[in-house]
Amino acid sequence: MENRSQADGRADLYEQLARIGKVVVHPKRIELLDLLCQAERSVEALAVATGLKLTTASAHLQVMRQARLVETRREGTRVYYRAAGEEVCRFVTALGDLGWARLAEVDQIFRAIGAGSERAERVTRAELLERARSGEVVVLDVRPVEEYAAGHIPGAISLPLEHLEARLGELDPGLEVVAYCRGPLCLLAPEAVATLRARGLQARCLEDGLPEWRQAGLPVAAGTDIPATAPAEGRETIPGRRR
């Protein structure tokens, strides 16, 4: 009888884990989960961000909810989804790491972009901490504003990639820029670095994104202490660290 209960339990167990696996079998669901590890969002916002129709996005979110990887919060007629806990983000991180480590195709995508987006050329967290303390670098958060507001590296400037070209002039050309985004597999920071380098600025990517920063136990700031969509009046250079 013990044998039986063990065999049954084991089958059950792997079936439960497969419920979680089901979530990451669809590219769009991975994308959704990735977004939700950055900040909570409404169904419509998620649909727009991922290019899905509303009903399809909702269906995917139901699958994720069944697996208990996401939770919801209702606000009037709107429903906000969020990652169901730190373990979810760790799982997504592990998936990304595995992809980075094992899939040559992933590496090629980054090589194609160029701009030192390969892992070896990136700034480590330790290096950033040290150089930021001595004021040698500007830390740039190139994710959308909502994600910056939900949590960012203390002292980082919010400059979403979509506004980068327009606000290039605000950057102090004498300082090196370290850009970060959602994680090692996110393309926002690599694109930003490519743009900055094309303009002759010194710029590098951080090795990881905010979730890894948080998972490493480092402090995270929240809210938009700096106006994000438009620069403050009469300010020529991005604040934070002046020469």
Added chain:
Amino acid sequence: MENRSQADGRADLYEQLARIGKVVVHPKRIELLDLLCQAERSVEALAVATGLKLTTASAHLQVMRQARLVETRREGTRVYYRAAGEEVCRFVTALGDLGWARLAEVDQIFRAIGAGSERAERVTRAELLERARSGEVVVLDVRPVEEYAAGHIPGAISLPLEHLEARLGELDPGLEVVAYCRGPLCLLAPEAVATLRARGLQARCLEDGLPEWRQAGLPVAAGTDIPATAPAEGRETIPGRRR
């Protein structure tokens, strides 16, 4: 054009990650991966261990190989599969942790077995290290012999669950037993602890299994320094630490 390349790259990226996700969508594939994180095995051994027909097992292994999560080694007419790297094991670990943390059903499976298999009642790695140093406990590896041979906690005794009842008498009743197996979600150690307690012995599970031990950077021994299938002649008590 930068927008286009970015969007394309992003879609590609998540599609690549979904290749990995595809592996863990099927309970049997998770089980196979779990086994392969312990030791390499032939196709037939895997089929037997998971209760799959040979052709089905092979098909599953092909899926896993396409995702580059496993690699093979040929030896004569036999093909041995193994996990493709430490990141693979970390990913499986993260999946298990997530299941443990988020799925109430998983917890219930362990409560059903009882015997202190819930996480809170388990021995931590730190505690084990300390108590093993002072010789207060016997560390029992209850996995199959092949897995013990492929890697085990230094000083641990190999006593596969299937032989536990038969070899109960060899255990020194004066020492507490700490049993470990494949990981927190493996049922071998919990079953072993249940058996031992039913016989009046003091026994607990280790919080994790060997992969986590290895991932924590702790030393791992290999080979069978102690005869595994049959106890050595004239030995009454399991060696290692004597009273």
Added chain:
DNA sequence: CCTATTTTCCACAGATCTATGGATAACAGA
């Protein structure tokens, strides 16, 4: 070369998953 062993490949039927548009439900505000 022939045979036995182990694994992979192939074709197919049954099951499951996905996207979609239309209907329904929950809620806020007039």
Added chain:
DNA sequence: TCTGTTATCCATAGATCTGTGGAAAATAGG
């Protein structure tokens, strides 16, 4: 209560996945 907004539910058609048995490869040993 009625209307507009947001999200979920439902039915369905097309695609994909699974398990299966039989055939084909690869290899070792006569």
